[in-house]
Amino acid sequence: MIQVTHSYAKDVLVVVKLIKSPARGFRSLAGQFLVFQLLVVAIVLIAVAAVSVAQSTREFREVRGARMIAVAENMASTPIVRDRYADVGASKVLAPEVDRAVALSGAGLAEIITPSGTVRVSSDPLRIGREVDMGPTRADEGRAWFGDLTIDGVHSLVGEVPILADSGDVVAVASVSERYPSVWELMGASGERLLFYLSLGAALGLLTSWLLSRRIKRHTRGLEIAEIASLADHREALLHSIREGVVAVNNEGDITLLNDSAQDLLGIAGDAVGRPVAGVGLDPAVVEFLLSGEDGRDIVIVTRTRVLAMNRRAATSQGQRIGTVTTMRDSTELAALQGQLSSHKSVTDTLRAQTHEFANQLHTISGLVQLGEYDAVRDLVGTLTRRRAEISDAVTQRISDPAVAALLIAKTTLAAESGVSLEIASASHLEALPPALATDVITLLGNLIDNAVDVSVGSKPARVTVSVDDHEGLTLSVADSGPGVPEHLRESIFARGVTSKSEVPGGRGIGLALVRIVTTQHGGTVEVIDDPSGGALFVVRLPAGVIAEKAAHA
Structure with missing residues (x-):
């Protein structure tokens, strides 16, 4: 049988600090937590960047889309474009106009396209004469349009405006396009302030994660997850296998630990853990002792069914009182033996008293015999006999x-x-x-x-x-x-x-x-x-x- 002492019970609740080798690195609990926190910070930064890129893309599409339409309208309304778009040499005659449109707008490509999709004039001479996909454009219906198209494998923002004849028919389409900027360009366009905030957030996240990992490592005494689980399993197995009852109560009066022996001795269930001492149906004397009993001295408390020898000691952690630990032993059988011994002792005391009484009576009889008072001896013996018989008969x-x-x-x-x-x-x-x-x-x-x-x-x-x-x-x-x-x-x-x-x-x-x-x-x-x-x-x-x-x- 394991003999439980308060120092031993306290040692069970204290985590022993282990020496770790540097090779364990990020396999440690603190290291894993640091990696996890860094991953969270990275995800947050990526999310912020994604939101910023999406916002910049939307702004680029709205602002530049309107700009592309404006440039295309300007090009379509130029008299020379309207008069010479159908000439055989239109690609050379109108080349200065499309180049001017590119220069004015900062676009990447300016073209004049037939309603059927044939490029007649282009700022890129290699595209003249190509058949292109007009996509979802509405310019062939006489309406200005801007949207996304893929031009030579490049995702581009396109603005298209119809060129109308005097009769109002669509005779050609003026198209101005610009490729979408890359992610880095969009983030750069957001300005230095965004980059500053992202950098500051990353730095603060890294610092906070590192400090938190250090705190976790300090409070877990450097133990890893498997070691903590093993320690908890060993503690539970130890506390629930000993014969002595163990009850731990925190400073607020709530039960924080209750082993099997204590449950049996106190007559309460395991669900009492986490509940106030006064609210689990304990005997009032036990409640009073657990909450305000003396420390360091054995006290015998009697419940309705048991005699309990109890001892309460304060529990501390890092110099701070965190509650009390009470151990108890069942002394019911010992108390019963004490009662039986008391009964036998009373019989012994009776024999002693009777021996003393009989000795006095014998001395009296001996004296009367020596004096020759035989009648007095007879009367005394008769009286004693009757008195003894009366006591025995009454019972x-x-x-x-x-x-x-x-x-x-x-x-x-x-x-x-x-x-x-x-x-x-x-x-x-x-x-x-x-x-x-x-x-x-x-x-x-x-x-x-x-x-x-x-x-x-x-x-x-x-x-x-x-x-x-x-x-x-x-x-x-x-x-x-x-x-x-x-x-x-x-x-x-x-x-x-x-x-x-x-x-x-x-x-x-x-x-x-x-x-x-x-x-x-x-x-x-x-x-x-x-x-x-x-x-x-x-x-x-x-x-x-x-x-x-x-x-x-x-």
Whole structure:
């Protein structure tokens, strides 16, 4: 079995820094994150550039398209063009006009084309006489048009205007075109400001990514993804395999860790992790300890079904308090053994008291014999015999179980030594019990009687009344002549789990807590009320099937 200490539990939660070799480079978690961030920055920059290029392209098409139409209209309205476009030597006569159009507009190509698509005049002599695709032009219908066409394999912006005869018919088309600029030219056209902002964004993105990767590396102690996953798996396997319960609570009072043993000991499910301590149905004493208990000292806390030895320590990280870690052990069986030992001790004390009493009586008898007072000896022996018989008969006539009867006789003698009269109620009745149940009944009665005798010492009259009834289930009642139990303490008095009476003023420590645990284990109830004659009345009720069930198991 693994012995858990607070330092060990804390070590489980601390990541040990590992020495990394430079050869690992971008394979590390921080390196991968840096690459990822750089990729994001690159994507953002590309997106910004794409938007800028698209915007510049749209502006180029709108502005230059209008310019191309204007130049084409100017060329089409020139009288010499309208008069000589059909001449055989038009290519030479009109060459200066198309060259002037190119020069004025900054276009790449200016041409005069027949409506059927034959180039008559061109600023590029090699294109004269070619048949070209007019594309979606509307110039052959008498309307000006600009749009995109591919000219000699080059994506170009084209403006076309019809040349009209006096009759209004379209006799030719004036065409002016300019190739689309490249991406770099478009970005350059956006101005130095765009390039400055892109460069600044890239620099800031790189710096931020590098700083963030350094921060991640520092907070993960240089561990990589596989190492972090392995560490988490080992931690979970370790914490959930140990017998001791472990509960971690953060500074806000929320449960951050709960292993299997703690779930079993506290009677809560694993979904309590992440929820407030006060909202998962824990015993109030446990909630109080987890939130405000003392650090570094074992505390015994009794719930309705268990006795828990708990210890709470503060958890820190890098000098900062991050919460508390509480370990707990199940001491229920130990508490039960303590109760049984207390019962056997009371029998031993009874024998000791009787030995002392018999020694005094024998000394008296011996003295009377030496004095020859034989009649006085006879009378003394008779009196002692009757008194002993009365005590035994008062118990055995009502209590048939020998173990319980022996306990009551022993407690009667011990109570008398403390000046307290212990009486068995006349209506009491108890048949012989199975050995296992008899042991638990001894534990219940022994602790209740001891508590009653303690609080009755010094009262007038000092008495304790015990009632046992097995007609419907099993009912054990113990009334005392003490000061009673205040109503606001009648529940908490059973939850006080300490190691000595001095630690709980007015209580017997683990005794009453053990009474509730044993009662709960049998499915019964225990309560304390005011006795009609004064003092407190403790009543334990066990269900009817307990005796039969214990007898069957026996």
